[in-house]
Structures are given as structure tokens and as C-alpha cells.
Amino acid sequence: MSAKTEKATYTHGHHASVLRSHSTRTALNSAGFLLPYLKPDMKILDIGCGPATITVDLAEYVPQGHVTGLERVGDILPQAQALADSRGIKHIDFVVGDGNGLSYPDESFDVVFCHQVLQHVGDPIGMLREMNRVAKKGGIVAARDADYSVFMWFPEIDGLRDWQKLYDQVARYNGGEPNAGRFLHSWARQAGLEDVRHTVSSWSYGNKEDVKWWSETWQERALKSSFATTALEGKLATIEDLERISKTWKQWGEDVDALISIPSAEIVCFKH
Template sequence: MASQRHLAYVPGYKPEHIRHHAWRTAENSAAYLLPKLQEISSKKPDMQLLDCGAGPGTISASFAKLIPQGTVVATDLSAEIVQRAKDFASASGITNMRFQPASIYELPFDDNTFDVVHAHQVLMHLEDPLAALKEMLRVCKPHGVVASREFTGSESYYPQSDLMEASRNLIKAVGKALGRTENMGVKLVSLAMQAGVPRSNIEASMSSWCYSTPEERDVWGGSMRDRFRSSGMRKTALEQKLGWTEKDMDDMADSWQEWIDAEDGVLGLMNGEVIVTKP
């Protein structure tokens, strides 16, 4: 059953733990998809787009602005975060969106419904990303597009510290303990092929995020700091006995604050992307 292999989002949905999610827009997190979106909407202005695992809905809302005659449907496993996305769209004056709690393993839509099906940093958190991708393909129309962007595992930052490095190791260990898929961004082409898509129907690319201004460092570093202070990730690390103590995680949180405060602080993340045309 889907419920047996679906994992909750471990850090949780408290605003302080996912502030970097609300920073995301189509422009800074789905730029690879925008030319294709423009191409489809120019031919079919009333197109339908499904955003799976939409979180606070900032990327979804960006899509909705770009296809004003179309419809964006935003889904997430958490009813709480779906309501937050709905509130964000309402406050932004966006009227061409719908919202529905849903599991990506069992999307409550008919076959061949959407022109575009999108997911951002979703497959990496799943036990069975292949099943999820197959479900995304199911609800996509023939010759429509399924798009995903996922972290590759490649990250660089400065100033470096032992505690920052330990925090990265803890994040990886928690993911491994819970059956997450490591380095999902470099596996997207393979995943699509396993789902039965011909290689010729898969476009791959990569792009990065960079956090360097005081505001950007606070967005990313603040989320990390607060996750180490109190979140589902901290709780999991303790329950799974992964080798880190509460004091260790307090120190890791402090190291993230030090990085935020460093005027020369910079952090970059590499993401893999695929645009899959459904046969």
C-alpha cells in the first residue's frame, strides 16, 4: 500500500524549518522548465499543470502567474501545508489555482489529465521514487511533460568547519536510516528510463543555487540551524541512535549561525533536472 512506503517529511512543516522552501520560485528553482511551459501555453493557453509536493506553494504560484489562462493544481501529503499554500495564493491575488492534499503514490486524478506534471525536491525524500514517477506519468497526457528537479548531493560552502561538516554527515545519515534515495539529482535519467520512457524522450540538465547575501544566508542557514535545534530530523537522529547527542546537534546549530554571520559566507548546491515527454 502507498501509505506503507510513504514517508512523512522528516524536518516537519514549521515555518522556521522550511523558510528556504518559501524562498523558492519558478524563476530560481524551475528555470529549466520555463521555456517548455511557454511553448505549451502558447499552443494551449488553458493548459493544466499539476505540482506534486508543492509545499508552501511559492513555485506553484509562480507557475500560475506565467499561465494566467491555465490552471495549476497544487498537492502535498500534508493538509496543513496545502492550506498554507492556499493562503499564500489568496494573499497574492492568484485565482487560477486549486489545492488538494494527496500522496504522490496515489494521485486522485484520472489518467492523461495534465499537460505538465512537476515535482521539486520530492523524489529524493521517497522510499520508492520509481513508483512516484510512474504515477506522475500516469496522470500526464500523451506528449505532455513530466519535470523534476532534485539535489545531486554536490554541495560546497565557505567558511568551512568541522561542525558544519558533521551536520552534513548527520543529514545524510538520517536520510539513509529512513530509506531515502541519495544523490537523486544524478539518477533522474535512469529513473525515467526504468519507468519505461525512451532515452530520446528525456532532456537532462543541471543548475545550482547560491546563497551569499545576508538575506540568502539567513534563509538557508536559518532553516538548517533551527532544524538542528528542534525538528523531526533531530528527533530521528536520537531515536535511531546514529551517534550524535543533543549537545552535538546544539553545537551544529551554533555553527550554522556562525556561517550566517560570516560576511564572506557562501554556499552552493547542484541540482539535477529532467524534462520527460510522455510517449
């Protein structure tokens, strides 16, 4: 068991605008690549579970098993537990912990999973190595992460590239890798995983309701989330810059033809 602690800073934070975004994530739209491999009696560890919408969904797929949601920020876990309780899920628990220094013995879980986490980690290879350590022989290590440099949107409004550039700067200032998706398969092999299967999928928002939701989320996140706080504290942007980005997302959301697609790479690694 490792005593290592994570030194990078989570770029998004847990502002209400961020949690609204994360709460739309489900096992189907965010872990569909993993679902075919699940068996009813599996024991799953979900690292960086956040509000646990994916975590609680995963519990539905392992009714005779158990799911543990692990999160560095304990403040969000009562919301996670409340979601599990509201759905009558009993075979689940939530703990505060560090994915780069897990407190579990070797070979504790059938599946060790993280979603949109490794992009925020200072040592993603080390975390994958730790995930591999606590996975059972014959078990699975799985991860999914976006690649911010290849987001696709329409229309190409002045200011969205400024947001993309600033996000990259903020994420790197925090010690992360915003284009983590393209590295996942290589990081896994460097962590000692040999049987690595790689796919790519996207969240796509193009109908009126989804566009409005994404637009309003980033209008607020650009000004009030940890992204904004770090941009200002790190002197990466001024409040005027952030206000301009917020207005850009508003302008984008008002276009009748607006759409955005967010690609993420996925890995499923089998421990032999």
C-alpha cells in the same frame, strides 16, 4: 489509478524554520528549466507543493489553464491557499494526496511536476511511473532534486562535514535518497520515460543577507525540525551533537567570506 501509499518519511518536516526556507522558492529560481515549455492553457499538477510559492508562480504562466497543488500533509494547505488568494489567483486548487498513488485518471494533465520530492520517496521510480501515467500524450513530466553529497561551501569549518554526514544518515533512516539528483535521469528511464532531457542548476548564497538567512535557518532546523527529532529518536545523534551542528552553522554565517552553493539536477521528460 493506484492505491499505493508512500512509506518513506519527509526528512525536513514542516517546522516554521523549514517553511521559511521553502517560502523563498519561486518558479524562476526553482523551476526555470521547465518554464520555456509552458503554454498559457496548460493543466499542471505540482506534487509536494508545500507552501505553494512555486505552485502559485506557475499559475501565472498558464492564465488560461489550471494548476493543482498536491500535498500529503494537509495542514500546510491553508497557507498555500492564502498565498493564492493574496495574489488573486483563481485558476488553482490544493488537495491532499499521495504522489505514489494518484487519484486521477490516465492522461489528466499537460504537465506533472515535483520539486525536491523524489529524494524523500521510498519508491521514486514508482512515483515517476505514476506521474507519467497521469500525464497526457505529448505532455511533460518534470522533476528537480538536490544532491547533498556535492554541496559546496566556504570556509571549510570543522563540523559542517558532520552535518552533511548526519543529514545523509537521517534521510536514509527515513527511507529516502539524499543524493537523488544524480539518479533522476536514470529513474525516469526505468519508469518508462524515453525522451529525457537533463540539466543542472544551483541555488547560491554568498551575499551577507542570504548567508545570514541560511545560517539562521539551519541553526534552528538543527535543533527543532523533524531532522532533529528523527536524529534523536533514531539514535543517530545526541542533543549535544545537534547543538554543536547548530553552533557550527552560526560560526559559518559569521564569516565575512561565507558562501554556499546547492546543486540540483533537473529532468524534463516528454511523453510520446
